[in-house]
Amino acid sequence: MKRVIMSGDEAIARGAWEAGVTVAAAYPGTPSTEILENISLYKNEIYCQWANNEKVAAEIAIGASIGGSRALCAFKHVGMNVAADPIFTVGYTGVNGGLVFVSADDPGCHSSQNEQDNRLYAPHAKLLCLEPSDSQECKDFTVAAFELSERFDIPVLIRMTTRVCHSKTLVELGEREGAAVKKYESRPSKYAMLPAFARLRHVAVEQSLLDAEEYAYSSPLNRIEMGDRSVGIITSGICYQHAREAFGDSASYLKLSITHPVSGKLVKEFCAQVDKVYIIEEGEPYLENAVRALGIDCLGKEVITKQGELDAQIVRRAFGIGDEPEIYEVGIQAPARPPVLCAGCPHRGFYLAMKKYRDRIVPLGDIGCYSLGVNPPFNGFDTCICMGSGFSMTIGMAKALEMQGDKRKVFGILGDSTFFHSGITSLIDAIHAKANVCLCLLDNSITAMTGHQQNAGTGVDLMGNEAPQIDAVKLVLAAGLDEANLRVVDPIDLKAIGAAIADAIEANGTFVIVTKRPCALLKEVIRANAGAHCVVDPDKCVGCKSCMKVACPSLAFENKKAYIADVANCNACGLCQQMCKFNAITKVGGK
Amino acid sequence: MTTSILLTGVGGQGTILTTKILSEGLVSLGYDVKMSEIHGMSQRGGTVNTQLKFGDKVYAPNIGRGEADIIVAFEKVEALRALPYLRKGGKIVMDEREIYSMPVLIGQQEYPHEADKVLKETVKDVVIVPASKIAEELGSVRSQNICLLGALIAALNLEGVDWEKLVASSVPPKTIDVNVAAFKAGYKAVKPN
Incomplete structure (x- = not known):
């Protein structure tokens, strides 16, 4: 059998293919994005699409499942919040074709706004939950998830974490079982959740969960590894690896792969064979609460943090085993290296122009590359909560400021993909509420932060086909915005952006600024700018540092002169040139 | 027995x-x-x-503080930043290339140019390979990563693999020659013969 090294995300995609999945949908979000990107490699056998948001993606999968296809929907942990509404009800209806949701959680907030533990969704929404600990299990559990979903008539949640999604480990590949499609039959009493039917389905799903718990007792997915019996460790997911690394054979393990429903019988049997019980898990005391509910005393969150990712050393330290490793220490410190807006990034122009007006506005941000504008020197916004909130929060913030006599104008900032995700509904509400705010749509023609996924505005779909291009400006006007309160500008044109912001501050009623310029890292943009870069004439440069306000990673300052330190990444956007009053900067090269 | 290697650099340098x-x-x-x-x-x-x-068998995929056998640094201060991960007696393979971060560029923080000397004094086993210079001379600074790979393979004594063939099949077709040359040069920088 062929063994290849693949990431957890790739292995989920492979598992979906092997399981005969025919429909898959997602909205991009680190660390889940690569699941659908890899499913798109099987586009001849699996219909796949980027939906505008996670709720839509979940509903596409639910429609496919009830229609008889095996279907998968993937999201990052916070994406599951967006998708929660349909998921809580499909927990009642159950499935026709197997239905699997994949949640990629992010303990440690590597690229997220919180560290929520989505295992908690499983009992709440009445889903089966599987937790893989490496790529082999990602693939195998995906195949198993579809079988279990159909056997117990329950959607399955595969809960991953960043370290499982983005670690590459060896996988033995299997073959595709062939497209698994069941016949669709109209069954309103199962799938139309009006109160009378929903009450009956609630009875059915509780029975299914009891059946699944009985299955979990003898399932080969759960595993007991007996070593020294003085300590028994109950663990799941990546924490199994950390526990093995820390304790080796000096402990026994109950590795739970089915973490909802937890088999109480299995836990009791294991705990009876060991002297004391440790629970090793990241995030919330999810397994610990399940074990304590059985009346078993154990040690878990009392010693292990709820915050961040675990590793073997944190586990060792928590349970007082082994010595602290010696490390090298030196007297100097590495300067910080926060992620920044790229050289030539169109968002930079917007934030640079806004700086001049910063004391007259209260800007609210959102999720995307433009989130990086929060850092100095731009200090580009005050809040960042979730997708779409950048627009909707302006309505409430404007009211709150008005009541305290604060005259500053509230600005909302989000990007094209976020606009299609949930900014549209916020925009409609702002216009409908006659909110006296400015909504800024920074359109860079791609979902950039997650690595360039297509969206409704780009004209291409996930499978590489041409697709209708949704025009955001037309949508804004269709929502009823007064055309006099709309500006469509190039964000690299500082004068134009500045004028638009000044108009927005003076305007009454909802104002919209759309900036249009594609991401500097798009292949066609790189090609168009090939060879072009700026140069600083050292004779004309007086060392005033005006250009350094641009905060471009290609531009540096040494010996009282500015210079282009990273010519390869400079694409001659010319923002620094616009800042120079001494004509010391010129654009050279290129077409 | 497992060997743990931490590779560190700046986004875009090709560590992945x-x-x-x-x-x-x-x-x-x-x-x-x-x-x-x-x-x-x-x-x-x-x-x-x-x-x-x-x-033979690896459990946890990540490396804790004081656990790395080797740190491969693509940039000078990144070697410094990763130092707490090196085990006592471990090795550093690094390029002395300097890439200034935004706090340095806007004058908020100083870049410690002496970091390589400090590392050499503290950690005895430091191999400095001017990989970005070598790569630039060969035609493209972008093959710095493959040059460092060559140095690492030599430092690890990892024989039995046709590494050059593997490099050639992993990089964009137009860049095969420069990358294979960079690999050879990096290897030679550690093992001259």
């Missing part, structure tokens, strides 16, 4: 591709291999770490 080639070579040698990378925000000019462990 380097680790991928390394892990494929190790798989072909029959090792259990786990590679861990964290990307996302870090693509935008931030620090990028990839971690690779290999041996």
Whole structure:
């Protein structure tokens, strides 16, 4: 059998293919994005699409499942919040074709706004939950998830974490079982959740969960590894690896792969064979609460943090085993290296122009590359909560400021993909509420932060086909915005952006600024700018540092002169040139 | 026994591709291999770490403080930043290239140019390979990563794999020649004969 090294995300995609999945949908979000990107490699056998948001993606999968296809929907942990509404009800209806949701959680907030533990969704929404600990299990559990979903008539949640999604480990590949499609039959009493039917389905799903718990007792997915019996460790997911690394054979393990429903019988049997019980898990005391509910005393969150990712050393330290490793220490410190807006990034122009007006506005941000504008020197916004909130929060913030006599104008900032995700509904509400705010749509023609996924505005779909291009400006006007309160500008044109912001501050009623310029890292943009870069004439440069306000990673300052330190990444956007009053900067090269 | 390697650099330097080639070579040698990378925000000019462990059986994919046998640094202060991960007696393979981060560029923080000297004084086993200079002379600074890969393979004594062939099949077709030359030069920088 062929063994290849693949990431957890790739292995989920492979598992979906092997399981005969025919429909898959997602909205991009680190660390889940690569699941659908890899499913798109099987586009001849699996219909796949980027939906505008996670709720839509979940509903596409639910429609496919009830229609008889095996279907998968993937999201990052916070994406599951967006998708929660349909998921809580499909927990009642159950499935026709197997239905699997994949949640990629992010303990440690590597690229997220919180560290929520989505295992908690499983009992709440009445889903089966599987937790893989490496790529082999990602693939195998995906195949198993579809079988279990159909056997117990329950959607399955595969809960991953960043370290499982983005670690590459060896996988033995299997073959595709062939497209698994069941016949669709109209069954309103199962799938139309009006109160009378929903009450009956609630009875059915509780029975299914009891059946699944009985299955979990003898399932080969759960595993007991007996070593020294003085300590028994109950663990799941990546924490199994950390526990093995820390304790080796000096402990026994109950590795739970089915973490909802937890088999109480299995836990009791294991705990009876060991002297004391440790629970090793990241995030919330999810397994610990399940074990304590059985009346078993154990040690878990009392010693292990709820915050961040675990590793073997944190586990060792928590349970007082082994010595602290010696490390090298030196007297100097590495300067910080926060992620920044790229050289030539169109968002930079917007934030640079806004700086001049910063004391007259209260800007609210959102999720995307433009989130990086929060850092100095731009200090580009005050809040960042979730997708779409950048627009909707302006309505409430404007009211709150008005009541305290604060005259500053509230600005909302989000990007094209976020606009299609949930900014549209916020925009409609702002216009409908006659909110006296400015909504800024920074359109860079791609979902950039997650690595360039297509969206409704780009004209291409996930499978590489041409697709209708949704025009955001037309949508804004269709929502009823007064055309006099709309500006469509190039964000690299500082004068134009500045004028638009000044108009927005003076305007009454909802104002919209759309900036249009594609991401500097798009292949066609790189090609168009090939060879072009700026140069600083050292004779004309007086060392005033005006250009350094641009905060471009290609531009540096040494010996009282500015210079282009990273010519390869400079694409001659010319923002620094616009800042120079001494004509010391010129654009050279290129077409 | 497992060997733990931490590769560190700045977004865009190619640490992830380097680790991928390394892990494929190790798989072909029959090792259990786990590679861990964290990307996302870090693509935008931030620090990028990839971690690779290999041996008969590997459990946790990530490397804790004081656990790395080797640190491969693509940039000078990134070697300094990763130092707490090196085990006592471990080795550093590094380029002395300097890439200034935004706090340095806007004058908020100083760049410690002497970091390589400090590391040499503290950690005895430091191999400095001017990989970006070598790569630039060969035609493209972008093959710095493959030059460092060559140095690492030499430092690890990892024979039994046709690394040059693996490099050639992993890089864009137009860049095969420069990358294979960079690999050879990096290897030679550590093992002259």
